[in-house]
Amino acid sequence: MTKPVVIVGASMGGLRAAEALRRFGYAGPITAIGDEAYPPYNRPPLSKEVLAGEVSHEAVAFPQRAATEDVNWVLGTRVMSADLEHSTVTDDSGSVHEYSALIIATGLRPKRVQVDNGDLRGRHAVRTLEDAITLRAALAPGAKVVILGAGFIGCEIAATARKLGCEVTVVAPGVHPIVRPLGLELAKELQRRHEEQGVNFRMKTAVVDLVGVDEVAGVILDSGEVLPCEVFIEAIGSDCNDEWLEGNDLDLTDGVLTDNNMLALHQDGSAWPNVYALGDVARFANPVFDHVARRVEHWNIPTDTAKRVGQHFNGQANDLFAPIPSFWSDQYDMHILAYGQLGLADDIKLIDGAIEGDCVFGYYRDGKMVGVCGIGMRSVVQSFRKEFMLEA
Amino acid sequence: MTIKVEVDMVKCQHYGQCVFEAPDIFRLNSDDKLEYTAEADDSERANIEAAVDVCPMQAIRIVE
Numbered sequence: 109m110t111k112p113v114v115i116v117g118a119s120m121g122g123l124r125a126a127e128a129l130r131r132f133g134y135a136g137p138i139t140a141i142g143d144e145a146y147p148p149y150n151r152p153p154l155s156k157e158v159l160a161g162e163v164s165h166e167a168v169a170f171p172q173r174a175a176t177e178d179v180n181w182v183l184g185t186r187v188m189s190a191d192l193e194h195s196t197v198t199d200d201s202g203s204v205h206e207y208s209a210l211i212i213a214t215g216l217r218p219k220r221v222q223v224d225n226g227d228l229r230g231r232h233a234v235r236t237l238e239d240a241i242t243l244r245a246a247l248a249p250g251a252k253v254v255i256l257g258a259g260f261i262g263c264e265i266a267a268t269a270r271k272l273g274c275e276v277t278v279v280a281p282g283v284h285p286i287v288r289p290l291g292l293e294l295a296k297e298l299q300r301r302h303e304e305q306g307v308n309f310r311m312k313t314a315v316v317d318l319v320g321v322d323e324v325a326g327v328i329l330d331s332g333e334v335l336p337c338e339v340f341i342e343a344i345g346s347d348c349n350d351e352w353l354e355g356n357d358l359d360l361t362d363g364v365l366t367d368n369n370m371l372a373l374h375q376d377g378s379a380w381p382n383v384y385a386l387g388d389v390a391r392f393a394n395p396v397f398d399h400v401a402r403r404v405e406h407w408n409i410p411t412d413t414a415k416r417v418g419q420h421f422n423g424q425a426n427d428l429f430a431p432i433p434s435f436w437s438d439q440y441d442m443h444i445l446a447y448g449q450l451g452l453a454d455d456i457k458l459i460d461g462a463i464e465g466d467c468v469f470g471y472y473r474d475g476k477m478v479g480v481c482g483i484g485m486r487s488v489v490q491s492f493r494k495e496f497m498l499e500a
Numbered sequence: 501m502t503i504k505v506e507v508d509m510v511k512c513q514h515y516g517q518c519v520f521e522a523p524d525i526f527r528l529n530s531d532d533k534l535e536y537t538a539e540a541d542d543s544e545r546a547n548i549e550a551a552v553d554v555c556p557m558q559a560i561r562i563v564e
Contacts, residue, residue, distance in 0.1 A: 124553065127553075150558050152556060152557075153557075168558075170558065171552070171558075171561065173549075407556060408517075408554060411553050411554060434517065436513075436515050436556055438513060443513060443514075443515075445515055484532070485532070486514060486515065486516055486528060486532045487516075487528055487532050490516055490519070490528070493520070
């Protein structure tokens with residue numbers, strides 16, 4: 109019997125990998141194993157539309173295509189370990205899956221804050237549909253909500269919670285929300301707009317412990333202040349789901365190090381012939397910018413990297429892989445759209461519009477544009493997209 | 501043969517990612533709003549499928 113291609117991770121990256129394998133010619137068996145109960149769904153609405161009311165898998169499920177109808181989806185099942193020498197993975201029921209090729213698409217999970225009084229109900233993080241459904245039920249009008257973390261997810265949840273009539277305070281270590289990668293000026297303006305909508309901020313501040321018995325009743329800040337709350341949301345970034353790969357000859361310093369074809373690398377830098385990694389958990393260099401391998405937590409990356417896997421697996425990876433990073437965020441009536449790697453910039457300039465209205469910022473490293481980000485003005489932002497295409 | 505394209509304009513946030521995948525079908529107008537051609541030649545299928553994939557709001561579908 110032909111051994112299948114085994115995809116570990118049944119979210120967007122896993123689905124896109126299956127589709128790309130088929131699109132570029134592979135007709136053999138595919139098994140996709142994922143620990144969530146649901147078939148692949150779109151995560152961005154979880155901090156926005158899903159929280160605001162539309163709570164169902166159907167509303168966010170990715171459409172399934174005819175070409176991938178015969179994929180063997182093994183859901184609600186977590187892969188616990190891998191033996192790359194013998195080309196097997198073992199799941200949490202003890203089943204061993206042999207593979208012809210392995211595609212690592214296990215993504216991330218939210219980091220949680222470590223506190224003494226942490227074993228309380230009312231703590232939330234948002235990564236899965238279940239997380240969002242649980243949080244949705246807690247976001248009642250008038251509910252006191254503390255959000256730890258002022259990145260994109262924290263800010264989007266703050267905006268949604270305000271819309272639902274909650275009292276929202278954001279606590280974070282930075283000077284302004286999303287100061288990395290947006291930069292000081294835009295981040296300061298973003299904070300102003302959130303404050304205008306009634307969000308309170310405690311910036312340059314950490315949570316040292318929680319108050320409450322059984323249920324969260326408040327958070328204790330390092331300033332000594334106690335913020336009463338019944339909902340505590342942790343949005344402080346993510347950890348890679350790569351522990352199951354430990355004990356193999358991989359570089360797992362920060363996710364799975366891969367080459368330009370998304371092939372996982374041995375510690376000596378040579379590529380495994382039949383092990384790929386993609387999406388949030390893959391660390392790879394993008395020749396558009398430089399030769400430093402980085403993980404990229406943008407929504408388009410699973411799709412782009414999966415396409416590359418499909419091409420390479422089918423012998424059709426003939427050019428240099430250089431995906432254009434892009435991200436967007438909706439907060440209130442603000443539509444933020446960006447291309448490039450803003451975080452690499454050493455200089456940030458307003459290049460169009462006005463800071464208090466719609467505006468576009470350019471991000472530069474050594475005088476060369478590495479990113480562009482706008483509030484509104486999408487056509488202007490899009491006109492810079494070609495700056496992040498590899499020159500032919 | 502032609503295929504039908506449908507965009508859920510309630511979901512659509514006009515990010516215009518589809519424009520780069522299928523420029524003959526999707527465009528942003530002068531108000532930065534999405535416009536699209538609802539009927540396309542079958543030769544556009546791969547491009548439109550790519551546009552479906554990259555839509556952040558998953559608002560595009562091909563009606564078979």
